[in-house]
Amino acid sequence: MLSHWRQYLAISPFFLIFGVFSFFPVFYSLYLAFQRWDGLGTVQFVGLQQFRFLWDDPVFWLSIRNTLVIWVLSTVPTLFGALVLATLLHSVRRFKGFYRIALYVPNVTSIVAVSIFFGAVFSNNFGLVNAILGTVGISPVPWLSNPWLIKLVIALLMTWMWTGYNMIIYLAGLQAIPAQIYEAARLDGAGPIRTFFQITMPIMRPIILFTVIISTINGLQSFSEPQVLFGSNAANPNLGGPGQAGLTTLLYFYQSAFVNNDYGYGAAIVWAFFVLIMVLVVVNWRLVQRGRKS
Amino acid sequence: MTAVVPRRSSRQGGGGGRARRPKGLTAHIVLVLAVLISVFPFVWTIVMATNTTEDIYKSPPKLTFGSHLLENIRHVLDTIDFFGSMLNTLVVATVTTVLVLFVDSLAAFVFAKFDFPGRKVLFAMLVGFMMLPLQLAVLPQFILMSDIGWVGTLKALILPALANAFGIFWLRQYIENGVPDELLDAARIDGAGFFRQYWNIVLPMIKPALSFLAIYAFVGAWNDYIWPLVVLNDPTHLTLQVALAQLHVGHTTDYSMVMAGVLMASVPLVLVFTLFARGFIAGATEGAVQGS
Secondary structure, three states, rough: OOOHHHHHHHHHHHHHHHHHHHHHHHEEEEEEEEEOOOOOOOOOEOOOOHHHHHHOOHHHHHHHHHHHHHHHHHHHHHHHHHHHHHHHHHHHOOOHHHHHHHHHHHHHHHHHHHHHHHHHHHHOOOOOHHHHHHOOOOOOOOOOOHHHHHHHHHHHHHHHHHHHHHHHHHHHHHHOHHHHHHHHHHOOOOHHHHHHHHHHHHHHHHHHHHHHHHHHHHHOOHHHHHHOOOOOOOOOOOOOOHOOOOOOHHHHHHHHHOOOOOOOHHHHHHHHHHHHHHHHHHHHHHHHHHHHHO | OOOOOOOOOOOOOOOOHHHHHHHHHHHHHHHHHHHHHHHHHHHHHHHHHOOHHHHOOOOOOOOOOOOHHHHHHHHHOOOOOOOHHHHHHHHHHHHHHHHHHHHHEEEEEEEOOOOOOOOOHHHHHHHHHHHHHHHHHHHHHHHHHHHOOOOOOOHHHHHHHHHOOOHHHHHHHHHHOOOOHHHHHHHOOOOOOOOHHHHHHHHHOHHHHHHHHHHHHHHHHOOOOOOHHHHHOOOOOOOHHHHHHHHHHHOOOOEEEEEEHHHHHHHHHHHHHHHHHHHHEEEEEOOOHOOO
């Protein structure tokens, strides 16, 4: 042990900070989920009461539903679009570098800026989208007040931000496939579509699995988009817009913990949500794995 | 260098061995369309920021650049402490980046090249925590910060960000494959101690990996929203993202002013990104493909 003191010293800054600001807090929030506390008064142990309340809380389930709908609406086009774009980008020779940068740049902009932008463009009364629809005689669409359209706008925003990121990852995977394999397939008379499904897809499966898992973890954590998009509602900026249609689970957590100062309930929400994410990650993982066998 | 530009006339798709050229054209058309969608928000932000709100809300809206940019910018500066919050963000992002690079590379070097009791357990713990959503820790972190009186300070933003497990995970892989053991052995024989090996051999050899991590950490810190929103309660002491969101809250009608703020906040980052994009994208793919 002692002979390794330099090594332990070298990793200690990380593990000290990690312990204090990540490890301890995660378990402390699990502890909080079994207490009632407003942050000021006394901490009172209430057992599973928070979770029982959660189970009967329609707003919690609404937020879960919103989150899942937004996640599906954004992940499916994002990953599909990324795969299509990566395949196309892999097939061209010119301007590759330009395409990669131009398609990646949405991912490094801030969610706040993008959300404000989408709010302006999809504004019910004056937004660009409705103005364009107006010129071809379509009456204004209530993008930011219809419960489904609210989710659609948030999903579009996420799709815009994440397609390029996933495309780059797929492209790297495609480039790692040896050209001889394609050559052989071509000599055997396989067309482009057959080649794609019988060669590209099976080889790419681990990378697709990676992007599905990352998208599940990232996509379910949508918070800033609805918070900023509907933050202009001065009465309560954290309700997720009309009908709470944009209230994601994390936004509900934020509202419970930091607006209502209900720390115990906030902790219960975020832990229940974490379990849900893990379940979905495992389900997704299984699905992609099973696809391999068939 | 030859035969890349497809001939205009050929429109017969999928016709056997000759299908390559028209397919290239289709690919370019789709890619250009995707690029247009990808950059459109940036262009349109400029259009909105250079016009007056009346102009962009007119029907049909004004579609060209206007001449009101300076006026809108002045409006932004009157409404929020833009440069103050920009300076805060810059300080937080820079300090975080430098410290993350140091802390992570040191730990990654140890995990890559040394065997010591507990190595496997510690590393597994680190990777396991990489999977946890950060939000699990937000509430206790806030309680902790208020207990030690750091709420409202920039320290509260920097310190938690230093526990960047991804950076260690990623640099470790790079060091394992990119820094030969023989080189370290040779240095050891020449009498170089632990820290000298790290500073004089490992760090110079992993520069590409470090520059990727630097941009990754900087962009992450610059764009962070939920944590500064929670922990910075003093309206005169915000980061850029929170200040931007506040610009949006109070003045919903003056969109051209808000978009000028968005533009001012986005330009520096997009510039930095386009300057370093090649190395950054190469690094990002390396991490992702190896990590899978």
